Amino acid sequence: MKKLQAIKFITAGAATMAMMAALTGCQSSAGTGAQAANTTETEAKDEVEVKDEATATSDSADGEVKTVIVGSGINYNPFCYLDENGEAVGYEYDVLAKIDELLPQYEFEYQSMAFDQLVLSLEAGKIDIAAHQYEYTDERAEKYLFSGETYTSYITYLAVPVDSDVDSLEDLAGQKIRTGGRTSATTQILTKWNEEHPGQEVELVTAESSSDEEAAAAIKSGAAAATVLKKSDVIKLNTNFSDDGKDFIKSVGEPINNSKTYYLYRKDETELQEAIDGALKQLKEDGTLSELAIKWVGYDVTEEE
Numbered sequence: 152m153k154k155l156q157a158i159k160f161i162t163a164g165a166a167t168m169a170m171m172a173a174l175t176g177c178q179s180s181a182g183t184g185a186q187a188a189n190t191t192e193t194e195a196k197d198e199v200e201v202k203d204e205a206t207a208t209s210d211s212a213d214g215e216v217k218t219v220i221v222g223s224g225i226n227y228n229p230f231c232y233l234d235e236n237g238e239a240v241g242y243e244y245d246v247l248a249k250i251d252e253l254l255p256q257y258e259f260e261y262q263s264m265a266f267d268q269l270v271l272s273l274e275a276g277k278i279d280i281a282a283h284q285y286e287y288t289d290e291r292a293e294k295y296l297f298s299g300e301t302y303t304s305y306i307t308y309l310a311v312p313v314d315s316d317v318d319s320l321e322d323l324a325g326q327k328i329r330t331g332g333r334t335s336a337t338t339q340i341l342t343k344w345n346e347e348h349p350g351q352e353v354e355l356v357t358a359e360s361s362s363d364e365e366a367a368a369a370i371k372s373g374a375a376a377a378t379v380l381k382k383s384d385v386i387k388l389n390t391n392f393s394d395d396g397k398d399f400i401k402s403v404g405e406p407i408n409n410s411k412t413y414y415l416y417r418k419d420e421t422e423l424q425e426a427i428d429g430a431l432k433q434l435k436e437d438g439t440l441s442e443l444a445i446k447w448v449g450y451d452v453t454e455e456e
Contacts, residue, residue, distance in 0.1 A: 219257045219423065221247055222269045222278035226362045228387075229447040230284050231263070239263045242447040243282050246302060246431075249439055253430040257423075266332040266361075270295070273415060279423060286336035286410035296418050300431040301411030302440060303452050307337065308402040310380040310388075312370055317377060319404045320344060324351040329369055329378040333357045337379045340408055367392035370400050379407050383448060 223243050224231035231243040239261060251259040262278055269281040273295065286305050287297065309328075311317045320341075330337040338357055345352040356375055358365075367388050369375040380388075382402050389398040416424050434440040435453070444452045 216258050217256060219259050219280065220262060220278045221259050221280045221282060222262050222264060222272050223247070223282045224266055224269070225263045226266070227284065228363060231282070233263065242303075242443055242452075243284070245443050245447065246434070246440065247282060249434055249443070250427055250430040253433060254426055257426070267334050270334050270415065273417060276417075279416070279420065280427070281415040284412045285415050286408055286412060288336045288339045290339045291336075291415065294418075296416040296420060296424055298414040298416070298424060298431070299428040300435070301413055302431055302435075303412040303444070304454060305381065305408070305410045305412045307379050307381055307407045308385075309377050309404050309407060310370070310385050310400050310402050311377045313398050313401050315376070315401075315403075317403060320348075320353060320407075321351055323353045323376055325354065326376040327354045327356050327374070329356045329358075329361070329366060329375045331357065331361060331379075336408055336410070341379075363388060364392065367400070383450075383452070 223239065223241075225233050225239075227241070229241050231239070231241045234240050244261070247259060247261075251257065262272070264272065266283055269278070269283055272278045273281045281295075284303060284305060285291070285297075286307075291297070309317065309320070309323075317323055328341065330341055332338065335357075338355060341353060341355055345355075356369075363384075366378055366380075370378060370388075371392075371394075380402065385400055385402045388400055393399055414424075414427065431440070440453050441451045444450070
């Protein structure tokens, strides 16, 4: 985490230096005719380069680059996680970097944190965008502004031990289901399901941030009878955490949620939302988004699973 913060401060410092250089260039260009005549050829060339750079890196009305703080996750491999060197990597981070390249009026800085901390930080104004494969729910729509463009298909199912006879939520009445963070779509959906099915309630097991290893261990040990995952996540767990090379978990039944994924903003951030929507649309149309999906996930998760 310290390394990530250091990168953030270096980025902010570089942006400040660039702005100072642009201001100096503007001041020097406002000199008298006599001063301009004494400007050397090298200085004149440098001045033109600084002015060109300022023009190329800012489309905003006041000519300034606005810093945007982006929050994303630390445990959701391959979407947003910290690698063995403590660096923030994954599909989310790569997509955001490409968006940043297309928006010269903004400079993205990143903060990585536990899943449940993201929306709290968004509400508190500590970050401007929350990016963590957010599914649509009515509860979220009441509090946050969703991006207009989506960037991943996100269909989740019950995931149970391979020898389980469970096929639906009704089969899990009174049993424990891992649902991820307290602010996750799965937690919200199953909380509502419990309210609508008295006598058939399931017990929700939540955590601020949960790793794949913890999810696999809970299913293997019986600490939870089920969890809720994408089919690609089930494949990932079987590949990475099988004890004997055989599958230990399977997806069953109808989808728990059939959604796309979105960025979350505060309700008043419509200008930022529209700018990022435009960049995201361009990445879809030129094939970049699909290329990044294949790089990180192994197939095109921008399409239906």
